[in-house]
Amino acid sequence: MRDTLVLNASFEPLSTVTLHRAVVLVLQDKAVVEQTHPEMWLRAAAVELPAPRVIRLCRYVRVPFRRRAPWSRRGVLVRDRHRCAYCGRRATTVDHLVPRSRGGSDSWLNTVAACAEDNHHKADRTPEQAGMSLLRQPFEPSPADAMLLALGLDGGSLPGWLSGGPPGVGRRLDPEAAA
Known part of the structure; x- marks a missing residue:
């Protein structure tokens, strides 16, 4: 199950990884934990740490630009x-x-x-x-928004700097919510 969001060093969403892979990246000092699962801890013989929900890479990774989120x-x-x-x-x-x-x-x-x-x-x-009306109009999420939505994260559950903007500036993923 992929339940950990990976952010680039610039705080932009890159992908999701398994909890095991996220812990390996953190223990190898390739990433730092930005947000943890509430009340979930990982324990081993020599280490005890909170389960990461969002991690950020320490080094910037250049990725090709994705224009559209794939429909499913x-x-x-x-x-x-x-x-x-x-x-x-x-x-x-x-x-x-x-x-x-x-x-x-x-x-x-x-x-x-x-x-x-x-x-x-x-x-x-x-x-x-x-004779049916829509309660809200459909919209096309950006690739980053689609990834955050798939993880169950939105602008309300993340600090502003994690929801796509610079520190202190939050944004809503649903255009209807802003109206």
Whole structure:
């Protein structure tokens, strides 16, 4: 299970790694712990340390620029926080605003999380044709935002400098939250 966020030396998100790999990077002095799991400790014969949730590399690693976060069903559910875009209940499926049978694509802006009942009710129609309205509009997360959302982290659970901005400046991952 990948549950530790790895930040570059410049505090930009790079990837996620297993807890074991994160501990190895910290013990080899290649990374420092920025945030720990609450009440979770790792113990060995000679060492006891809090389990890292976010680590930062000590040296800057140059990575090629990624323009877009890859689309996935799991990504849509995580982006929408497992809440139905039509009624707000727990979402278990992904609904296409323009159905695939009518030329709709698997894209961030054409898919929303939906409960099974609303997905079945909408069926092979657009929301307007089904008389359904969206509680929030879909958006395309940046690659860094998609990674933070996948880890269950957002601007509210991280200090401002960890949520993408310079120290002291936080930002929200959901554009609707800012409005």
